[in-house]
Each structure stands twice: as C-alpha cells, then as structure tokens.
Amino acid sequence: MQPLANITPLKPAGAIEVRNVGQIFRTTTQDVVALEDVSFDVKPGRFVVLVGPSGCGKSTLLMMMAGLRQQTSGTITISGAPIPEPDPNRVGVVFQEASLFPWLTAEENVEFPLALRRVARNERRAKARDALKLVGLDGFGKRHPHELSGGMKQRVSIARGLVQDPPVLLMDEPFAALDEQTRMTMGDELLRIWAATGKTVVFVTHSLTEAVYLADEVIVMSPRPGRIVDHLQVSLPRPRTYEMLSGDAFGSLRDRIWRHIRKSA
Amino acid sequence: MRGLGVKAARIAIVVALFAIWEILSRTGLVNPRLLPSAFDTLATLGDLLQRASVRKDLAVTATEVVTAFALAVPVGALIGFLIAENRYFADVAKPLLFFAFSIPKSIFLPMFILVFGVGFAQKVGFGFFSTIFIVIMSTTTAVESVKVEHLTVARSYGATPMQTAFRVYLPSMLPVLLEALRISMIFNLTGVILAEMYASRDGIGHQIATWGENFQMKQLLAGVVMIAVIAIAFNELVRWVETRCSHWRT
Numbered sequence: 001m002q003p004l005a006n007i008t009p010l011k012p013a014g015a016i017e018v019r020n021v022g023q024i025f026r027t028t029t030q031d032v033v034a035l036e037d038v039s040f041d042v043k044p045g046r047f048v049v050l051v052g053p054s055g056c057g058k059s060t061l062l063m064m065m066a067g068l069r070q071q072t073s074g075t076i077t078i079s080g081a082p083i084p085e086p087d088p089n090r091v092g093v094v095f096q097e098a099s100l101f102p103w104l105t106a107e108e109n110v111e112f113p114l115a116l117r118r119v120a121r122n123e124r125r126a127k128a129r130d131a132l133k134l135v136g137l138d139g140f141g142k143r144h145p146h147e148l149s150g151g152m153k154q155r156v157s158i159a160r161g162l163v164q165d166p167p168v169l170l171m172d173e174p175f176a177a178l179d180e181q182t183r184m185t186m187g188d189e190l191l192r193i194w195a196a197t198g199k200t201v202v203f204v205t206h207s208l209t210e211a212v213y214l215a216d217e218v219i220v221m222s223p224r225p226g227r228i229v230d231h232l233q234v235s236l237p238r239p240r241t242y243e244m245l246s247g248d249a250f251g252s253l254r255d256r257i258w259r260h261i262r263k264s265a
Numbered sequence: 266m267r268g269l270g271v272k273a274a275r276i277a278i279v280v281a282l283f284a285i286w287e288i289l290s291r292t293g294l295v296n297p298r299l300l301p302s303a304f305d306t307l308a309t310l311g312d313l314l315q316r317a318s319v320r321k322d323l324a325v326t327a328t329e330v331v332t333a334f335a336l337a338v339p340v341g342a343l344i345g346f347l348i349a350e351n352r353y354f355a356d357v358a359k360p361l362l363f364f365a366f367s368i369p370k371s372i373f374l375p376m377f378i379l380v381f382g383v384g385f386a387q388k389v390g391f392g393f394f395s396t397i398f399i400v401i402m403s404t405t406t407a408v409e410s411v412k413v414e415h416l417t418v419a420r421s422y423g424a425t426p427m428q429t430a431f432r433v434y435l436p437s438m439l440p441v442l443l444e445a446l447r448i449s450m451i452f453n454l455t456g457v458i459l460a461e462m463y464a465s466r467d468g469i470g471h472q473i474a475t476w477g478e479n480f481q482m483k484q485l486l487a488g489v490v491m492i493a494v495i496a497i498a499f500n501e502l503v504r505w506v507e508t509r510c511s512h513w514r515t
Contacts, residue, residue, distance in 0.1 A: 066421055067421075068421055086420055087423070095418060096414075099418050101415060101418075102513040103437075112418075112422065116424050116432075144513050145513070146513060
C-alpha cells in the first residue's frame with residue numbers, strides 16, 4: 001500500500017490557508033516579534049477583514065499573502081500552493097493611496113500588469129476598458145491620476161488589481177486616505193464589485209465600522225506580538241445598507257471588536 | 266490672453282535693453298569705444314559668422330563641449346545611481362560630494378594645463394571636471410525621487426528588473442534628469458570656455474579672450490551675444506522636452 005501522506009488535496013481557486021505564521025524582525029539591539037502563531041482559513045469568495053491597532057502586523061501579514069515578503073516561520077498557501085514570490089495570476093493587490101503611476105493615464109495604469117506580461121495592445125486595452133467599466137469609471141480612461149479625485153484613484157487601483165482576473169484580491173487600507181463620505185461610497189462600490197466578480201477579498205483596515213460593514217468575517221489582531229485575538233462571523237444580511245450601522249446587531253459586533261482593541265492598546 | 270501678455274512683456278524688456286544699449290552708446294553717455302552700439306555689434310556678429318576662422322573656432326568649441334558632455338553625463342549618472350542605490354555608499358559619499366561641489370572648479374585649471382598640456386584634452390578634461398559633480402548630485406536626487414510604493418506595485422505584478430528600470434525608475438526620474446541635463450550643460454559650457462580663455466590656441470573662448478586683450482569691443486560683444494544665444498537655445502530646447510515629459514508633475 002502506498003502511503004497517502006504525499007498527496008496534496010486539491011484546493012479550489014481562491015482558498016487561503018495561513019498556518020502558524022510568525023515573523024521576527026532582527027535589529028542590532030533586539031529581536032522584535034511582529035507576528036506570532038497566526039492561523040486562519042479563508043474560503044473562496046469570502047470577504048475577510050483584518051482589523052487591529054497600528055503595529056499589530058496586519059499589513060505585514062497581507063504583504064506575505066501577496067508574496068511580497070517572507071514569514072520567519074509557518075506556511076501560507078493561496079489556491080493550494082505556497083506563494084514564495086508575487087504571482088499576479090493568483091493574487092491582485094490594491095495598495096494605499098499614491099500607488100498609481102502619475103505619468104500614465106488611468107487606462108495605462110490598469111494595463112500595467114498586462115504590459116509586463118507582453119499581452120497584445122488591443123487585448124490589453126479591451127481588458128483595461130472592461131475593468132474600468134466594472135469599477136464605474138467608464139469614460140475616464142484617458143485621464144491622468146492628478147486629474148482624478150481620491151475615490152476615483154482608488155477605483156483605478158481596484159481595476160488594476162482585477163484586470164488579470166485573479167481569484168484573490170488583497171487590499172491594504174485602500175480607503176484610509178479618503179474623506180468619510182467618499183469612504184462610505186467606496187465601501188458600497190467595493191461590495192458591488194465583489195458581488196459581481198465573486199473574488200476572495202482580504203481587506204486590512206483600522207476602522208471598526210468599515211470592518212463590520214464590509215466583512216463576512218472579521219479577524220481581530222493585537223499588537224506586539226501580533227496575534228489573532230478574535231475571529232468573528234458577521235451574519236448581517238446583504239446587501240449591507242447605511243441603516244444597519246445604527247442597528248443593535250451592528251453595534252454589538254463593533255463593541256466586541258472595540259473591547260479587544262482597547263485591552264491591547 | 267494672459268500668457269500672451271506675459272510673452273509680450275518679456276519681448277518688450279529685451280527690446281528695451283537693446284534700445285538702452287543703443288542710446289547709451291549713440292549719445293556718448295558711455296564711451297562708444299568701450300560700448301559700441303547694439304546695431305554695430307549685431308552687424309559685426311553677422312560679419313564674424315561669415316568668417317571661416319570664426320566658424321572653425323565655433324566647431325572646435327562645439328566638439329569640446331559635446332565630448333565633455335557625452336563623457337560627464339553617463340559617467341556621472343552611473344556614479345550617482347550607484348551611490349543612491351547603496352545606503353552605505355550614500356552615507357559615506359554624499360557629504361564628500363557636497364564638499365567637492367562647493368570648491369570653485371576654476372582653481373584647478375592650471376593643474377589641468379600642467380597634466381594635459383594646452384589643447385583638446387585639457388579643455389575637455391576641465392569641462393568634464395566642471396560638470397560631473399552636478400551630474401552625480403542630480404542623479405542621486407533623481408533616484409531618491411522614485412517612490413517606494415511604485416516599486417512595490419511593480420514587484421507585486423511580477424516586473425523583472427529590466428521592466429522596473431524602464432517602466433518605473435526611468436519615468437519617475439525623467440523630469441529631474443532633464444533638469445539636471447540642462448543645468449549640467451551650463452556648467453559644462455562655462456568650464457570649456459573658461460579653459461579656452463585661460464590657455465588655448467583655438468576655440469571661440471580663445472577668440473573672445475583675444476578680442477578683449479586687443480580692445481576689439483565690437484567683436485568681443487558680438488562673441489558674447491553669440492555664446493549667449495547658443496546657451497539659451499540649448500537650455501530652451503531641454504526645457505521644452507521637460508514640460509512635455511513632466512506634465513503629470515503637479
């Protein structure tokens with residue numbers, strides 16, 4: 001009989017597994033434990049939010065899931081395989097503000113990942129147009145970033161993350177620099193795009209309201225060392241509405257996260 | 266409309282300067298032997314440009330300037346790039362570069378003559394020496410103007426080092442580099458012409474020095490106008506490219 005241990009079960013596209021991940025930053029004077037024994041699963045198509053105070057390592061963790069940084073210990077798999085380096089076919093990343101190239105138009109920014117892979121110009125343009133249409137920027141393709149508002153810039157970033165149609169979209173505080181109203185609108189827009197595409201989304205934020213409003217699941221992290229202190233399911237119905245913000249269910253979820261964060265701050 | 270008004274005002278100032286020059290000379294307020302009239306100077310300039318010897322001098326100077334520039338810019342850019350990309354080099358070299366940059370380069374000219382003799386190598390060498398420090402410093406500034414966020418984006422989409430160089434570094438640095446090119450040329454031209462005026466057998470700088478020594482004021486001023494026009498033309502050309510390449514810089 002052959003042992004079965006070597007056979008890896010096939011994981012569906014978009015599944016994420018984080019197992020016992022740790023990160024230690026070595027400086028000349030001391031070792032700083034940035035992440036300690038972090039484990040969780042994300043099922044395909046789920047919207048998961050990582051929330052926690054600054055210094056809890058949530059952005060670091062996201063960068064590891066993007067293959068932009070390597071953990072000191074533990075494993076991370078995306079669609080069943082580890083991610084030792086960035087793989088745009090599996091993972092799209094949306095960064096904080098100012099990540100668009102100012103010398104390119106919106107369309108060219110969205111085309112950028114395709115241009116790197118030498119996709120033919122016509123195909124590139126067509127895909128970029130589709131992606132811009134999806135994020136509600138039809139007709140803005142020829143503008144440069146400095147001619148777009150903060151919210152529009154982040155829409156372009158999302159379109160760039162989606163243009164290669166990866167099953168996973170990682171978002172690192174994408175709306176942090178936006179004003180409150182734009183931020184709410186962009187949240188609704190993101191949920192619409194997510195519903196339309198069925199992507200797995202992992203979203204990092206420090207806003208509790210944003211976390212509960214967007215998520216299927218919220219993972220709460222504490223700082224120094226960064227570890228998971230709670231993993232809660234948000235069972236509020238979809239589509240989410242502005243009225244839910246003042247409801248009891250929303251409030252109690254928000255309070256539960258706040259209690260964790262207050263304890264660790 | 267406003268742009269037009271500004272342009273008109275600019276032209277008016279230049280015309281007025283020439284008019285004042287003409288009047289000062291014609292009325293004898295300034296001795297016309299010291300300051301020949303603007304018209305006479307421009308007429309002399311026309312004559313000089315017809316002369317084969319002057320054309321040869323211009324060609325000599327142009328060759329020197331272009332050679333010095335073509336050497337100093339890539340070498341300086343390479344050094345600047347290496348310094349900026351390596352934190353340790355940057356920490357060590359940057360203050361030293363500032364020291365070197367602050368020393369007037371002209372005091373080294375006699376040494377260039379002793380080492381290279383009087384001729385092409387001495388003039389090109391001094392032009393190179395006058396230019397390279399500003400190129401190095403500007404390149405480090407240009408490299409530092411590349412945003413880390415942009416490099417991360419490129420990496421997250423799987424850019425190769427070559428793609429990162431051409432699609433992120435180059436466009437990020439271009440506006441600063443073009444400005445550097447423009448300013449470097451001012452240093453380069455100054456270096457070469459100074460070398461020609463100090464010790465040389467040919468070149469337009471040598472001619473201007475000779476006209477000065479012989480009290481040929483018309484020729485001297487014509488030479489000044491000639492070099493001014495050439496320098497301004499190059500400067501404006503690069504500035505034009507600059508505005509086309511940096512429209513996104515707000």
